[in-house]
Amino acid sequence: MEEDPLAREHARPGVRNEDGIAAVLGILKQSFGERFQTGEAFRAQHTHTTTYLPAQLPDGVAFVENADEVKVIVKACAEHKVPVIPFGAGTSLEGQVNAPSGGISIDFSRMNKVLSVNTEDLDCTVEPGITREDLNTYLRDTGLFFPIDPGANASIGGMASTRASGTNAVRYGTMKDNVLSVTAVTANGEEIRTAQRARKSSTGYDLTRLFVGAEGTLGVLTSVTLRLQGIPEKIAGGVCAFPDIESACNAVIMTIQLGIPVARIELLDALQVRACNAYSGLSNEEKPTLFLEFHGNEQTVAIQSEQFAEIAAEFGGGEFRWTVNAEERAKLWKARHDVYWSVKATAPDKAILATDVCVPISRYADCVTETHRDILEHGLYAPIVGHAGDGNFHTSVVFDDKDEADVAKVEAFIARLAQRALSMDGTCTGEHGIGQGKKGFLVEELGGAVDLMRQIKQALDPDSIFNPGKIFDPA
Amino acid sequence: MEEDPLAREHARPGVRNEDGIAAVLGILKQSFGERFQTGEAFRAQHTHTTTYLPAQLPDGVAFVENADEVKVIVKACAEHKVPVIPFGAGTSLEGQVNAPSGGISIDFSRMNKVLSVNTEDLDCTVEPGITREDLNTYLRDTGLFFPIDPGANASIGGMASTRASGTNAVRYGTMKDNVLSVTAVTANGEEIRTAQRARKSSTGYDLTRLFVGAEGTLGVLTSVTLRLQGIPEKIAGGVCAFPDIESACNAVIMTIQLGIPVARIELLDALQVRACNAYSGLSNEEKPTLFLEFHGNEQTVAIQSEQFAEIAAEFGGGEFRWTVNAEERAKLWKARHDVYWSVKATAPDKAILATDVCVPISRYADCVTETHRDILEHGLYAPIVGHAGDGNFHTSVVFDDKDEADVAKVEAFIARLAQRALSMDGTCTGEHGIGQGKKGFLVEELGGAVDLMRQIKQALDPDSIFNPGKIFDPA
Numbered sequence: 001m002e003e004d005p006l007a008r009e010h011a012r013p014g015v016r017n018e019d020g021i022a023a024v025l026g027i028l029k030q031s032f033g034e035r036f037q038t039g040e041a042f043r044a045q046h047t048h049t050t051t052y053l054p055a056q057l058p059d060g061v062a063f064v065e066n067a068d069e070v071k072v073i074v075k076a077c078a079e080h081k082v083p084v085i086p087f088g089a090g091t092s093l094e095g096q097v098n099a100p101s102g103g104i105s106i107d108f109s110r111m112n113k114v115l116s117v118n119t120e121d122l123d124c125t126v127e128p129g130i131t132r133e134d135l136n137t138y139l140r141d142t143g144l145f146f147p148i149d150p151g152a153n154a155s156i157g158g159m160a161s162t163r164a165s166g167t168n169a170v171r172y173g174t175m176k177d178n179v180l181s182v183t184a185v186t187a188n189g190e191e192i193r194t195a196q197r198a199r200k201s202s203t204g205y206d207l208t209r210l211f212v213g214a215e216g217t218l219g220v221l222t223s224v225t226l227r228l229q230g231i232p233e234k235i236a237g238g239v240c241a242f243p244d245i246e247s248a249c250n251a252v253i254m255t256i257q258l259g260i261p262v263a264r265i266e267l268l269d270a271l272q273v274r275a276c277n278a279y280s281g282l283s284n285e286e287k288p289t290l291f292l293e294f295h296g297n298e299q300t301v302a303i304q305s306e307q308f309a310e311i312a313a314e315f316g317g318g319e320f321r322w323t324v325n326a327e328e329r330a331k332l333w334k335a336r337h338d339v340y341w342s343v344k345a346t347a348p349d350k351a352i353l354a355t356d357v358c359v360p361i362s363r364y365a366d367c368v369t370e371t372h373r374d375i376l377e378h379g380l381y382a383p384i385v386g387h388a389g390d391g392n393f394h395t396s397v398v399f400d401d402k403d404e405a406d407v408a409k410v411e412a413f414i415a416r417l418a419q420r421a422l423s424m425d426g427t428c429t430g431e432h433g434i435g436q437g438k439k440g441f442l443v444e445e446l447g448g449a450v451d452l453m454r455q456i457k458q459a460l461d462p463d464s465i466f467n468p469g470k471i472f473d474p475a
Numbered sequence: 476m477e478e479d480p481l482a483r484e485h486a487r488p489g490v491r492n493e494d495g496i497a498a499v500l501g502i503l504k505q506s507f508g509e510r511f512q513t514g515e516a517f518r519a520q521h522t523h524t525t526t527y528l529p530a531q532l533p534d535g536v537a538f539v540e541n542a543d544e545v546k547v548i549v550k551a552c553a554e555h556k557v558p559v560i561p562f563g564a565g566t567s568l569e570g571q572v573n574a575p576s577g578g579i580s581i582d583f584s585r586m587n588k589v590l591s592v593n594t595e596d597l598d599c600t601v602e603p604g605i606t607r608e609d610l611n612t613y614l615r616d617t618g619l620f621f622p623i624d625p626g627a628n629a630s631i632g633g634m635a636s637t638r639a640s641g642t643n644a645v646r647y648g649t650m651k652d653n654v655l656s657v658t659a660v661t662a663n664g665e666e667i668r669t670a671q672r673a674r675k676s677s678t679g680y681d682l683t684r685l686f687v688g689a690e691g692t693l694g695v696l697t698s699v700t701l702r703l704q705g706i707p708e709k710i711a712g713g714v715c716a717f718p719d720i721e722s723a724c725n726a727v728i729m730t731i732q733l734g735i736p737v738a739r740i741e742l743l744d745a746l747q748v749r750a751c752n753a754y755s756g757l758s759n760e761e762k763p764t765l766f767l768e769f770h771g772n773e774q775t776v777a778i779q780s781e782q783f784a785e786i787a788a789e790f791g792g793g794e795f796r797w798t799v800n801a802e803e804r805a806k807l808w809k810a811r812h813d814v815y816w817s818v819k820a821t822a823p824d825k826a827i828l829a830t831d832v833c834v835p836i837s838r839y840a841d842c843v844t845e846t847h848r849d850i851l852e853h854g855l856y857a858p859i860v861g862h863a864g865d866g867n868f869h870t871s872v873v874f875d876d877k878d879e880a881d882v883a884k885v886e887a888f889i890a891r892l893a894q895r896a897l898s899m900d901g902t903c904t905g906e907h908g909i910g911q912g913k914k915g916f917l918v919e920e921l922g923g924a925v926d927l928m929r930q931i932k933q934a935l936d937p938d939s940i941f942n943p944g945k946i947f948d949p950a
Contacts, residue, residue, distance in 0.1 A: 079897045113595065118837060162677055163681070173652075175646075196902045200651075201639055201902035202688060202902075203913075205688065205690065205931060205946075206681075209685070210684070213681050230732065230733070258705070299774070358675055425672040432677060443677050446679075
């Protein structure tokens with residue numbers, strides 16, 4: 001597996017516990033009635049959506065409405081040793097919602113309420129099914145917002161489970177930094193809470209951070225308490241083109257090193273700029289480009305924007321025009337969030353493999369430049385876009401998923417990309433998670449530490465009912 | 476135990492494995508020669524220093540010089556089922572370095588090197604025994620600093636293990652936010668690394684955050700990779716007195732809610748101001764007082780200071796005089812870090828119990844005010860000082876540890892304080908950890924979640940060799 005981590009064994013069906021599954025289907029039909037569905041259309045909807053990995057259907061989908069119903073499902077599945085796969089918005093990219101051994105998909109779309117907002121404490125508690133956009137719509141009148149923004153309109157439960165981040169992470173951190181506490185139903189069918197609502201705590205093992213990023217393999221989240229941020233008094237943003245990728249990366253490195261509290265600093269290569277221009281009606285120069293945003297008050301965003309303009313000039317960047325005009329900014333960031341669809345639009349009949357790596361920022365220019373060269377040398381079409389301030393970037397590889405040779409070519413590229421990041425003390429995934437697609441790379445990255453993960457999994461989920469086949473294979 | 480969590484069963488010696496201990500003493504004498512000490516003076520030095528808990532001595536102390544030596548000790552102790560207690564600077568406050576079942580104390584004072592500094596990436600890797608002050612001395616010429624500053628000059632390994640924070644946490648976070656990765660020797664005697672050096676990663680379970688705060692109960696840290704910060708271009712600071720605690724707290728709440736990026740905002744009650752004046756030669760008005768600091772450039776620290784001055788005025792604060800004079804600031808913060816000794820100086824013959832709780836900031840004024848009233852009503856002498864921006868505060872209770880009635884009175888106070896914090900959705904410890912002293916409160920705070928901690932402990936340390944008797948008792 002280590003030699004070819006993307007080989008298709010992740011698609012090999014696990015051992016199905018047919019008797020157990022039959023028993024649980026009976027129990028849940030009785031308990032949930034119409035809110036438990038076993039038709040193929042429902043089951044197919046609850047596997048991958050934006051991943052290239054083959055779909056592996058669950059045996060039934062339960063539309064839960066509260067934590068007690070989650071307990072009912074977990075207890076039934078624990079008794080009969082049947083897999084439980086939590087499902088939020090279905091926007092994960094590494095097969096996290098696939099059901100390789102069948103089992104029950106728990107759909108959280110009806111558990112999407114905001115349970116409380118504490119404006120004085122800048123926090124809120126939500127059910128896992130709410131999407132980040134719906135949460136921010138709800139919060140609009142409070143003067144607060146939730147900053148984490150992966151490309152998709154993902155659910156908060158899913159974002160917590162994959163340790164998601166996005167364009168604002170350079171300033172506000174990732175889900176690891178913004179989840180204060182979760183409640184989860186564990187293997188004994190009971191609900192635990194990982195922490196109180198205080199900003200910090202030294203009470204033993206950090207179970208909150210253990211559930212964040214666990215991809216549903218240790219239990220099922222039933223609520224998430226999040227840190228919120230005050231909506232900045234003033235937001236400035238702008239675009240700056242550079243002669244080459246290296247210059248753009250070096251401008252980013254300098255910005256971070258000088259401690260300019262940039263809120264967003266995103267790199268797009270020339271191909272990605274072209275795709276965005278076409279899809280989102282922009283007219284940016286087709287060169288490596290940074291999209292930036294600064295949060296503060298009128299004075300501080302002006303200071304930061306001017307500081308960045310000086311840095312950009314030093315690295316041969318074009319004129320940095322910044323604005324506080326909300327409409328222009330909104331258009332820019334809508335385009336940024338639509339990069340996946342902009343690439344898809346260039347080749348509607350083809351598949352896209354969206355992958356990500358993250359390296360220490362000193363190696364960012366090297367890693368992006370080498371990857372760009374690799375793409376050209378191997379005749380791939382793969383725009384690059386990145387959360388440059390974090391050292392994180394994505395490639396969207398366009399390919400024909402019906403053509404074995406093309407699939408093999410893409411898999412080899414992904415392996416080279418991951419190994420390039422690892423050789424630079426980086427990680428095989430900055431924000432998409434391991435899922436099914438990167439299990440081999442995880443072992444290459446962390447070696448013996450993966451054994452500790454397996455031991456924890458074995459301790460907390462002895463019958464392996466929680467999202468089996470994800471992150472790592474059993475020892 | 477739940478009814479009286481501070482009852483002395485934490486001091487009850489555990490079951491000693493005399494044969495195993497004898498075997499390990501023989502092995503380590505042979506391996507370490509002069510660097511393995513069994514004399515009582517050495518052993519006594521390696522238990523508590525600044526805690527009121529009774530000392531429980533290890534059987535021997537090994538002065539390690541590298542990770543391979545840690546492996547030798549862990550392998551010997553694992554084979555013979557003998558406790559291993561990592562020892563940094565001995566400044567923990569809840570008995571974390573006590574040896575209730577005997578065993579081997581690993582002294583890290585010779586493993587105190589800086590292994591690498593990556594100025595471009597704003598990170599460094601250090602051995603666990605280096606103290607925070609020595610690290611910052613080392614970093615001085617790089618333009619970078621490490622911001623986490625508990626009161627004591629603690630070791631980085633100890634700070635990671637208790638998830639320490641300090642006065643800068645309101646701006647820079649706690650150890651949880653500033654450790655990028657650790658290496659640790661685990662129960663099989665092998666070393667693992669929890670993460671690469673990238674700023675963020677979604678590679679499975681967050682083992683870094685699991686070791687941060689584990690108090691040495693899951694393995695022995697052998698290196699820590701830390702985030703660093705650029706030394707601010709300009710630092711401003713000042714002091715502001717308030718008519719009462721509530722007004723001071725409300726000024727803090729407003730400062731945080733408005734998103735003013737204050738670097739430090741510390742509350743001292745009138746008693747603590749008096750003690751600091753006497754001990755550190757200050758002449759502040761003996762009223763509830765905030766010590767503040769702002770980091771930025773000349774323009775931004777001025778803006779922030781003026782914004783705070785307006786808030787202070789709104790809540791009846793005295794004039795807020797701020798300065799960028801380095802000498803005045805240094806004196807102020809030296810005084811702040813010396814609060815423990817300032818209290819000690821008021822009653823040199825007595826013991827001090829330093830404890831901490833943390834609540835959501837909306838409840839901060841309530842919690843501090845009620846605690847202040849409690850102290851008065853029960854005739855205690857217990858100055859209050861707090862990292863107000865985090866909702867965290869400390870009391871230093873002065874008492875006679877030879878007088879049973881006085882001890883009981885203090886224990887009852889600590890229990891009321893913890894339960895008050897819990898009732899406000901706060902935590903029984905914001906930064907000191909659970910150790911031996913707060914095991915009962917942990918169960919009150921997190922209930923069933925403590926069972927998960929036990930399961931993790933059992934999985935990663937099946938023979939319970941790593942710092943037994945800390946955080947929780949076995950089920």
